[in-house]
Amino acid sequence: MRKAAAAVVMxxxxxxxxxxAAQEKKFGTALTLTEVTKVSDIYxxxxxxxxxxxQVQGPIVDVCAQMGCWLALGSDQEFQTIRFKVEDGVIVFPxxxxxxxxxxxxxxxxxxxxxxxxxxxxxxxxxxxxTTFDPKTVKGPKVNVMIKGEGAVVF
Amino acid sequence: xxxxxxxxxLHRDVGYLVVALTLVYGISGLAINHMADWNPSYRQQKTALxxxxxxxxxxxxxxxxxxxxxxxTEEPRNAFRPDPDTLQIFLPEKTYLIDVxxxxxxxxxxxxxxxxxxxxxxxxxxxxxxxTVIADVYAVALIFMAISGMFVLRxxxxxxxxxxxxxxxGALVPLGYYILR
Numbered sequence: 001m002r003k004a005a006a007a008v009v010m011x012x013x014x015x016x017x018x019x020x021a022a023q024e025k026k027f028g029t030a031l032t033l034t035e036v037t038k039v040s041d042i043y044x045x046x047x048x049x050x051x052x053x054x055q056v057q058g059p060i061v062d063v064c065a066q067m068g069c070w071l072a073l074g075s076d077q078e079f080q081t082i083r084f085k086v087e088d089g090v091i092v093f094p095x096x097x098x099x100x101x102x103x104x105x106x107x108x109x110x111x112x113x114x115x116x117x118x119x120x121x122x123x124x125x126x127x128x129x130x131t132t133f134d135p136k137t138v139k140g141p142k143v144n145v146m147i148k149g150e151g152a153v154v155f
Numbered sequence: 156x157x158x159x160x161x162x163x164x165l166h167r168d169v170g171y172l173v174v175a176l177t178l179v180y181g182i183s184g185l186a187i188n189h190m191a192d193w194n195p196s197y198r199q200q201k202t203a204l205x206x207x208x209x210x211x212x213x214x215x216x217x218x219x220x221x222x223x224x225x226x227x228t229e230e231p232r233n234a235f236r237p238d239p240d241t242l243q244i245f246l247p248e249k250t251y252l253i254d255v256x257x258x259x260x261x262x263x264x265x266x267x268x269x270x271x272x273x274x275x276x277x278x279x280x281x282x283x284x285x286x287t288v289i290a291d292v293y294a295v296a297l298i299f300m301a302i303s304g305m306f307v308l309r310x311x312x313x314x315x316x317x318x319x320x321x322x323x324x325g326a327l328v329p330l331g332y333y334i335l336r
Contacts, residue, residue: 059233061243065197065265066190068281074235078214081237092281095197095265099232099245130201 024155028091031055031105031151039075039082042108046145050110056082056147057103060154065128068092071102071152083146090150097154106149113144159306166303169296176293183278186271196275200264208258209242217242221253225260 033055042049042056061081062072070085071093084104113121118138126133186195206224211217218234221227221244232245244251252261280286305314305322312318 059235059245061233061235061237061245065194065199067279074233074237078236079238089279092276092279094267094276094281096248096267098250098265099247101233130199 024153025097027093027152027154028086028149029151031103031153033105036103039073039080040077042082042145043075043080046108046110046143049108049145051107053105053107054147055103055105056084057101058082060097060100060102063093063095063098065095068094071097071104073102073104084152085146085148086150091152093152093154100154102152102154104147104149104152106147106151109146109148111144113142115140118142159309162303162306166300166307169299169303173293173296173300176289177297179274179277180293183271183274187275187278196268196272198266198268200266202262202264204260204262206253206258206260209253209255214242217253217255218244221251225251227251 033053035055036057037049037054039056039058042054056073058073058075060071061074064070067088068091069088070083072081072083074081084102084106115138119133119135122133122135122138183195189195206221209217209220211220214234214236217236218231221242222231225244227244227246229246232247234245235243237243240255242251242253242255244253248264248266250263250265252263254260276282277286277290280290305318308314308318310316314322
């Protein structure tokens with residue numbers, strides 16, 4: 001009788017775990033926009049979107065390994081990614097979301113990164129990812145586009 | 156003195172209540188404090204292997220070529236090409252980073268550190284919601300412990316005795332840091 005009860009409990013727990021896993025996970029504040037903007041459209045004309053609130057969707061191709069404070073989303077076009085950055089501690093994205101899809105919302109920030117800034121970022125990222133970074137890959141100043149936000153849905 | 160008896164009883168019992176949370180925040184604090192040197196929440200393991208260079212020119216064709224060579228039978232979560240020479244294949248807890256022209260692969264395996272991951276999630280209030288309330292109550296309990304602790308003993312070893320000098324010494328640590336840094 002006890003074994004049967006234990007088996008039932010385990011099945012219920014397993015079913016609940018599967019149900020929870022299948023659900024989408026919400027992080028931070030609720031998404032408010034209804035229209036999804038293509039990442040490729042933002043890159044095609046960053047200045048047009050600078051300071052504007054957008055909702056973007058894509059695969060999560062990278063996650064901040066230290067604080068979970070940013071996601072890199074793949075664009076609708078290949079070879080393009082966009083970073084979704086949140087204030088440290090506001091949202092902590094677990095690394096388990098890597099490879100899943102996300103819908104995020106925030107304000108587009110456009111800034112020009114100097115060579116020195118890119119090199120510093122490259123070294124920091126390489127240290128975080130335990131890889132190496134070659135400063136020679138930096139050819140000149142680069143326009144950096146990111147989404148500063150407070151809310152995301154991962155599915 | 157009746158208030159001191161209450162103070163000591165509450166100090167003792169609240170102290171018992173916060174033992175577990177203090178250990179969680181203390182251990183996690185040590186781990187997070189040295190984040191620059193290690194990843195306190197995840198164990199990251201990178202291994203290298205080589206497969207045949209991928210000849211397909213589109214993403215789906217590359218995936219079809221790569222999966223059997225990598226021995227992957229499950230459906231990947233996702234795949235992405237960050238640049239023309241790289242294909243990323245995502246599985247739960249594992250990312251395959253394939254250099255398309257050479258077939259060199261880096262397998263990036265990320266697993267949460269047992270116990271420490273959960274402790275850090277609590278410390279960083281990653282889940283928000285109910286934990287925010289628990290953390291607030293814990294913070295108030297710590298403030299109470301600090302204040303009530305000063306009045307547990309009377310006489311020479313109490314606050315009015317040598318205790319005040321210890322309290323002053325302890326206060327000088329954060330004060331001194333901000334003045335001298």
